[in-house]
Amino acid sequence: MQFAQPSSVKEAVTLLVKEKGNSYILAGGTDLLVKMKSGSVEPDLIVDIKGIKGLGEIKKTASGFLIGAAVPCAALAENAALAKAWPGVVEGASLIGSKQVQGRCTIAGNLCNASPAADSVPALIAAGAKAVVVGPKATRKMAIEDVAIGVGRNALKKGEIISGIELPKKLPRSGDAYLRFIPRTEMDIAVVSCAINLTLDAKGAITKARVVLGAVAITALLVKGAAKAIIGSKLDAATLDKLAAVCSAACKPIDDKRGTKEFRVEVAGVLARRVAKIAYARAGGKI
Amino acid sequence: MGVHVHTTVNGDAVEFACGEGEVLLDVLRNRLGLTGAKEGCGTGDCGACSVMLDGRLVCSCLVLGAEVGGKKIETIEGMADGMKLHPLQQAFIDHAALQCGVCTPGFLIAAKALLAKKPDPTEEEIRFGLAGNLCRCTGYDKIVRAVQHAAKEMRG
Numbered sequence: 001m002q003f004a005q006p007s008s009v010k011e012a013v014t015l016l017v018k019e020k021g022n023s024y025i026l027a028g029g030t031d032l033l034v035k036m037k038s039g040s041v042e043p044d045l046i047v048d049i050k051g052i053k054g055l056g057e058i059k060k061t062a063s064g065f066l067i068g069a070a071v072p073c074a075a076l077a078e079n080a081a082l083a084k085a086w087p088g089v090v091e092g093a094s095l096i097g098s099k100q101v102q103g104r105c106t107i108a109g110n111l112c113n114a115s116p117a118a119d120s121v122p123a124l125i126a127a128g129a130k131a132v133v134v135g136p137k138a139t140r141k142m143a144i145e146d147v148a149i150g151v152g153r154n155a156l157k158k159g160e161i162i163s164g165i166e167l168p169k170k171l172p173r174s175g176d177a178y179l180r181f182i183p184r185t186e187m188d189i190a191v192v193s194c195a196i197n198l199t200l201d202a203k204g205a206i207t208k209a210r211v212v213l214g215a216v217a218i219t220a221l222l223v224k225g226a227a228k229a230i231i232g233s234k235l236d237a238a239t240l241d242k243l244a245a246v247c248s249a250a251c252k253p254i255d256d257k258r259g260t261k262e263f264r265v266e267v268a269g270v271l272a273r274r275v276a277k278i279a280y281a282r283a284g285g286k287i
Numbered sequence: 288m289g290v291h292v293h294t295t296v297n298g299d300a301v302e303f304a305c306g307e308g309e310v311l312l313d314v315l316r317n318r319l320g321l322t323g324a325k326e327g328c329g330t331g332d333c334g335a336c337s338v339m340l341d342g343r344l345v346c347s348c349l350v351l352g353a354e355v356g357g358k359k360i361e362t363i364e365g366m367a368d369g370m371k372l373h374p375l376q377q378a379f380i381d382h383a384a385l386q387c388g389v390c391t392p393g394f395l396i397a398a399k400a401l402l403a404k405k406p407d408p409t410e411e412e413i414r415f416g417l418a419g420n421l422c423r424c425t426g427y428d429k430i431v432r433a434v435q436h437a438a439k440e441m442r443g
Contacts, residue, residue, distance in 0.1 A: 003290055003307040003353045026354065033349045034330045036308060046307065048354050074343060098419020099397065100334055103343035104350070186418040187332075 001043055005051045009134045009163050012047050017136050017159035019045040025161055026050075027070045028104035030097065031113045047161075055163060058082060065167040066132075069108035073120070074099070076107070086167055087282060088176030088195055092123040095180060098187050108162045114148040115189075117215040121148065122195035123178040125222055126210040129167045135160040145212075148219040171208075174199035175282025177275045180214070181267050183258070190215045191259040194247070194271040196279045204234050204285045211243070211272065216251035216264050223250045226272065235280050235287055243276055244269030290353040296321070297365025305352035312336045314352035315362060323363035323392040327421065334420035337393035338362045344400040346419075363392035366399065375399055378437035379430070386424035394420045398434045406442050410435070 002019075006012040016023050021044025024032055035041035049055055055068040058079050065082055073093040077083055083090045096105050096119045107120040111131065121144065130141045136159045144165070149155050156162070180193035193214035201207050211226035226246045233239040253264035277287060293302045296319065303318045312329075315321040315338070324347050327333035331349040338347045339361035366373045375398050378384070385391045394417060401408060401416035408416065413434050414427070422430060 001307045003351070005354070005356075026351070028349075029351065029354075030331055030349055033310065033351070037329055037348075043308075046351070048351075050354065072343065097331065098334065099344050099400070099416060100337055100346045100419045101331055101349075103340070103345045186415055 002045045003048065004045065005048045007051055007053070009049075009052055009055070009161065012049055012052065012161055013134055013136055013159050015045065015047050016161065021045065023047065025112075027106045027109045028072060028101075030101050030105040031109060049161065052163075061166075063166070064169040067107060067165045067167065069106060069162050069164050071106060072103055073105050073107065073110075074102040082167075085170040086123070086127055086176060088123040088178040088197065088279065089120070089127055089129070089167065092178040092193075092195065093120040095119045095178075107165055111144065111147050111165070112154050112156065112162060114150065114152050114154045114219070116148075116151055116218055116220065117190040117193070118148075118220070119178075119180060119190060119193065119214070121220045122193055122212040122214040123176060123197075124165065124167075125212045125220055126176055126178075126195040126197035127167055128197070128210065129165055131162045132164045132166060133160050134163045139163075141166070145220065145222050151218050171199050173201070173283050174208075175279045175284070177278035177282060179271050179275050179278070181259075181271060189258065192216055192253075192264050192267040192271055194268065194275045196272070196275045198230070198276070198279050198283055200280070200283045200285050206230050206233055206235070206280070206285075211247065211276075213247060213250060213268050213272070216253040216268050218252075221250055221252075223247055225250065230276060234285065235276055240273045240276065244273050247272040292352060292356045294355045294358055294360060296360045297362060303352070307351075307353055309352045310348050311338070311340075311350040311352050311355060311360075312347040314355075315347060315360075318352075321362050321364050325389050325392060327389065327393075332419075332421070333390070334393040334397060334417075335390050337396040337420065339396065339400065344397055361396075363396055366395060373399070374440045375402070375434065375437040378433040378440070382429050382433035382436060384425060384429040384433035390420060390422045390424075394422065394430055398430075398437070402434070402438050402441060407438060408434075 023045040176197035180190035182188035209227040248269040325335040327335035
């Protein structure tokens, strides 16, 4: 096995392209090293991207925020401007693992690992975030919802790496939130999760919304029908009922040791109601 | 092949050679003779191998030795000031916050990291802050009390 610490994204891409065997990118390593330990992954090349300039930074840009691919999740909550603009995104990222894992894990890694229960992914999708994907020929931007394509599978091609995640500027009168259900109080994997980002008009009616469910299908689900159900409303009781029903109907969950299908379907609706209310209040709305 | 690494452990410049896939925990224990950090699970769930890496609390079982070049590592061996125990270490003894002791170095490192950020944590904040450290002996109450006591003493 080879271990490389490139100093630029370009160099990292070249290393990945050249390697004929199994190559893996190391950012936080909280998934990769566990898989190496269990033997489910046997890398021929590990490319540690933490030495690449800029990848460890959160930058405020003209269009919002750029979170470098090597930024540990703990750093998201420490960034006051980010936590203020995108509290839901920060909530999701802050729920991954323990403090120890938080010191290492990254949102780009959480995304590429492509677990359906990834805690940071639903809020990123709800926020309309994009992944900056650098490849051997070009750099492209991918909507977060297009990155995971199955359980443990992502849409990156050989030689491509995510250099950062772009979050848009927060619109006036908008708010986002994320909740997950776990049977413990901390350090667990989502049984169901939900993120909502919404924008209000001056009178408090919802003009834009993105509703995302996690852990109820092979990837996080952007539920367009759920957004439709709440747009135009002020989240009255009937609207919340409709939101819950649409979210429950969108689930395609599995039965596993953490929850049954029926439970996940039910809880998706319950969480959607709660998350919508939090996001609505954060946007300045009053129910 | 192997990797040659220069780094800093508890303020001392250290160099070692390790395998590309060798984790920091094994480097500390087997190459540097620092056996305070323990392997519980080896998968980042139990916190027995907790160390500080460039000021962040991490599981040393989920860090490669090869990636720590030029970084600052702090382990339990650097916690006491010579023969004088850190207030957390003393509080763990005074409150009998350990039985078998395997989890203790990890708890101490994690508790120190918590108190550096929150000098006056609530019981809930202590329990959340230490959720990544598993203890199968004490039932946690004595550990929480020890941390509360040390926090008070450290605030002066």
